[in-house]
Amino acid sequence: MTRHTIVRVAARYVSGRPLDGRSVREYPYLSRGAGRWPGWQRQAARLGVPATAATTAYAATAYTDYTRAAGVTLAVVAARAARRRWARRRFRRAYLSPTLAALSVPLGGARVRLHVDPGLGTLMPRLAKPLSPAEVAVRRWYGQRVEPVLRWPVDRAMRAWWTLQRACRPATQRLAVFRRPGAEDTGPRIDLTIDTPYLTDEQRKLVSSIVRSKIPAGELVESWDQVGASVSARWTVRRRPPSRVGLAELLAALPKLAEWEFYLGASVGEVPVILSLKDDSPHIAVSAGSGAGKSVLAQLVAVQVLARGGRVVILGRKGSHRWALGLAGVDYCHRPEQMHQALIRAARVADERNTLAMHEADDWDPGPRTLVICEELNATIGQLTTYWADTRGKSDPKRSPAVTALGELLFMGRSAKINVLAIAQMLTARAIGGPEARENFGVRCLARYTANAWKMLVPEAAMPRASRTLGRWQIVIGGVATECQVAYLTRTEARAVAAPVHMSAKDPDGPLTSDVHVDVDTITLREAADRGVIPWSVGAAQKRLQRDREHAPTPCGTRGRADLYRVTDLIEWVSGTLAPYAGDAS
Incomplete structure (x- = not known):
């Protein structure tokens, strides 16, 4: 039976061990083990909290003015930390806890670790509540009066850091050859680790369905890794x-x-x-x-x-x-x-x-x-x-x-x-x-x-969501x-x-049925219709010429009884006539 003397309890307190004398194997110094914190974190908290309290008490009595300023600063920092902690608490209650509860049933009680970046999709905006007029006024006053003062030293520090980076860039670029490539930045993501050696296809589909249903983060890319003693999955935002x-x-x-x-x-x-x-x-x-x-x-x-x-x-x-x-x-x-x-x-x-x-070689070019x-x-x-x-x-x-x-x-x-x-x-x-x-x-x-x-x-390819962006295709x-x-x-x-590159009229394959060669400068309306210069019949083109005298091309000669037109003039006229209908073409 472990004896709890004053000396032993004091030694355990200073060294970061459990006060009840439990085994060091279950509660190691460098890792968490069965406890909530590693031993070194318990040691830092036990020694740091009394030291901080004593230093604060001494400074409050010896340096009154400085203590007041430090107290205001600490109060602001504590308020912002409490606000962030409250936001994380709401985030866990809305997304993490329900997801873990839903996963516990299909996974048979296996230990699950879930990490969700708050910046993923619209998760945080979904938790926002409408502001009252008083809250809007307070936020406006804070943004105009307090926020600039708090931001000023941070902005100056960042500008100084950027200046130092630019000054050191010639040296850092030379040292870049010795830098090992790291993991690619995947951005906001969902990480899931399950302490089980293997999941079947049905289990993975069920887990994926639960995660996508409980965490509405939009279209995500899913990847699984089942190598090792645990199974891990990651959902990242689809890059475009x-x-x-x-x-x-x-x-x-x-x-x-x-x-x-x-x-x-x-x-x-x-x-x-x-x-x-x-x-x-x-x-x-x-x-x-x-x-x-x-x-x-x-x-x-x-x-x-x-x-x-x-x-x-x-x-x-x-x-x-x-x-x-x-x-x-x-x-x-x-x-x-x-x-x-x-x-x-x-x-x-x-x-x-x-x-x-x-009758030709394998690399013969047919034309x-x-x-x-x-x-x-x-x-x-x-x-x-x-x-x-x-x-x-x-x-x-x-x-x-x-x-x-x-x-x-x-x-x-x-x-x-x-x-x-x-x-x-x-x-x-x-x-x-x-x-x-x-x-x-x-x-x-x-x-x-x-x-x-x-x-x-x-059907052999997985179907992604169709994009509404013009010109976005799946090849x-x-x-x-x-x-x-x-x-x-x-x-x-x-x-x-x-x-x-212009093709020669003496091509061994012969002219196409409606080629318009660059050496033909003038043609009749019938030739233009046959060669595809105008998308109408001869009769329809003549009627359009009569109705559109202001923009219609002027004949540059005759061939028998037919008028001759320049090919470039006909092309410009057709393009101008069909321009209002350009949106109909897909």
Whole structure:
């Protein structure tokens, strides 16, 4: 039986041991053990509190003026500490205690340690209560009269510290090579440690559901670590890509890319998102709601193809790509008959290139790359089918040759360097020609998506919350989704990027069905309609010229009975006429 003599109790008090003489193994000096504090903290409290009280009592009698000033200062510090302690108490009662109580049941009573940063999301603002007029007046008086006085020495100290850091920067930069990289600052987070060696998938899902329900901190990123004797989990705030990416970022990345690589934008930390039509997939599927920026993404890929001397075939009736009007190497097809012929020709070129590749070396280059942009594929397939049903003869096949050609491009376009960029609000298998054809799209881009669209196109990837930020896309490659802010180019910037490389009219593949070459300066309205310079028929264009005499281009000559117009004048007139409807393009 332990004897409690005065000497032994005094020794225990001074050394920081438990006063009842319990074992040192249970209550060690450096760690907490079974007690609330380690031994050294108990020792500091036992010796420091009496010493502080005695010093304060002596100073109060010997130095009255200084004691009064120190008392006021200590009172202010104590009041602020009590306020912070009260806020932490409310925080624990609102979030930590209910969460720990809910976790105790599924974890079978295992010891759980939970840390939640108060700065996470809107946790602290949720606890705020409306202020009365008196409280508002007191806070205003405090902010105007007291806070500046208290902040002044702190601000001066920080400015002096910053000045010292700038003075020492040359030396600290040289010493940086000896500094070991530390853990990345994750910012505000939720840390959970469970004293159990393993949790099943069902238990982890239940724990995650409890934490997200009891601590409403918004969208979080979850990570688990089950290595060792305990299981730990962390929830951090999801980092976002930059809010805007434009021409400067594209021009900086373009010289570093190979011919088959394309810059799409920036992800978290301004890391460039690069797409490879050689390694990732030869074709791109774009699925997004109206107004999400589908045509902006297609424009970005198209200008990079044109800048490298390639060709672009645009199938679309909306006029979303007016930036491409009049550019060399662009086949802008806005009528069903133009789309029909363009797809058949592209399939024929792909077949010829694949036939030639059989007798060439493995690294043989079949020619300039061709990008086929299928705008609003849900409607385009129907238009092609209807056009063929109205024009085919009795001996012609029932299936539209253009739809068949599109399917052939999807299956043999990789080796022929002919790539398809399919755009649709809902890229169903029926819209693209069947589920086997849709499987050729290894790169899938989604924005403003629904749960049904995500499950249909990329069920193998976890679905993040859809962003309402314009230009924010999820680029899914190989089941991995990367959040990307797509680079936005104005019409002038797009033409400037695409214009440096002009294609020759003597290209071995021949001219496209509606190419507008830079060497053709003047054309008739019929030629302009056939080549895609104007998005209307000849009759509709003539009526618009009659109604819009103030802004209509002036004829610069005649060819027979037809008036001749400069291509640049027609492009400027079309751009000005369609400008009020620019918001309709997605």
